[in-house]
Amino acid sequence: MDKIKFNFKNRTALITGGAQGFGYDIAKRFLESGAKVIIWDIDAKMIEKAEKDLNNSDLISNLVDVSNYNEVENSVNDIIRNSNIDILVNNAGITGPTASLWEYDLEMWKKVVDINLMGTFHCCKAIVPNMIKNNYGRIVNVASVAGKDGNANASAYSVGKAGAIGLTKSLGKELADKNISVNAVTPAGAKTRILDQMTKEHVQRMLSKVPRGRFLEVEEFTSLVCWLSSEENTFSTAAVFDISGGRSTY
Numbered sequence: 001m002d003k004i005k006f007n008f009k010n011r012t013a014l015i016t017g018g019a020q021g022f023g024y025d026i027a028k029r030f031l032e033s034g035a036k037v038i039i040w041d042i043d044a045k046m047i048e049k050a051e052k053d054l055n056n057s058d059l060i061s062n063l064v065d066v067s068n069y070n071e072v073e074n075s076v077n078d079i080i081r082n083s084n085i086d087i088l089v090n091n092a093g094i095t096g097p098t099a100s101l102w103e104y105d106l107e108m109w110k111k112v113v114d115i116n117l118m119g120t121f122h123c124c125k126a127i128v129p130n131m132i133k134n135n136y137g138r139i140v141n142v143a144s145v146a147g148k149d150g151n152a153n154a155s156a157y158s159v160g161k162a163g164a165i166g167l168t169k170s171l172g173k174e175l176a177d178k179n180i181s182v183n184a185v186t187p188a189g190a191k192t193r194i195l196d197q198m199t200k201e202h203v204q205r206m207l208s209k210v211p212r213g214r215f216l217e218v219e220e221f222t223s224l225v226c227w228l229s230s231e232e233n234t235f236s237t238a239a240v241f242d243i244s245g246g247r248s249t250y
């Protein structure tokens with residue numbers, strides 16, 4: 001199948017959690033489409049591997065923990081000294097362990113919410129002023145069907161992603177009079193490293209709910225993120241785009 005050609009020339013995109021999985025594939029497609037790309041991640045080994053595999057002078061990658069606001073703000077200030085940030089993909093996330101709410105470790109619950117929700121808030125808070133100044137921005141927040149449905153034994157993750165959806169709706173409206181869009185995407189399960197954090201039974205249960213009867217392919221996800229990140233997306237904002245193979249039809 002021929003891929004649609006996107007044009008990201010003269011655009012700078014920041015992708016959090018971009019060293020592997022969804023984020024890596026988005027970075028690859030953005031680079032192929034002419035963008036300058038900045039990857040943030042906390043996994044130094046995977047950053048090194050991504051840099052080697054992508055082998056592109058338009059790529060910069062940094063160790064940044066999105067749950068730490070000071071790190072986010074300092075890194076944003078470094079970037080905007082030389083360039084605007086046109087596209088932000090808030091993709092960094094963890095599921096945390098599979099456990100009932102009453103048995104969930106307190107620190108782990110907080111960590112899952114800190115990364116999935118606070119990380120998204122931190123990056124938007126630090127970057128939106130630059131987008132307003134430039135009157136251009138495309139923000140894509142990677143949520144999950146878990147944030148719409150509320151998955152049993154994944155309360156922290158479901159809350160973090162539901163929060164990211166609420167944030168998307170609020171911020172999208174706050175910026176609607178500018179050429180800045182803010183949208184969320186809600187994928188179903190895809191075979192990335194994140195699945196290792198959950199039990200096999202939990203992953204099987206997720207898959208059994210998908211009418212398409214299979215995992216989402218990473219490239220299918222990237223394609224949706226590309227359109228939402230493109231200049232052609234001039235109207236959709238504050239919205240939630242489903243990519244769950246028919247699971248969450250609302």
Ligand SMILES: NC(=O)c1ccc[n+]([C@@H]2O[C@H](COP(=O)([O-])OP(=O)(O)OC[C@H]3O[C@@H](n4cnc5c(N)ncnc54)[C@H](O)[C@@H]3O)[C@@H](O)[C@H]2O)c1
Nearest residue numbers: 017021022041042065066091092093144189190192193194
């Ligand atoms: N794969 C799926 O089944 C699935 C389904 C729905 C939603 N999602 C969401 O998609 C996004 C990407 O997940 P993935 O499947 O590619 O997983 P992944 O584990 O392959 O990649 C996530 C990346 O985020 C990085 N990361 C984690 N915490 C971070 C932090 N504090 N700061 C910066 N980077 C951090 C990790 O090091 C990793 O490289 C996540 O938000 C995830 O919740 C994934």
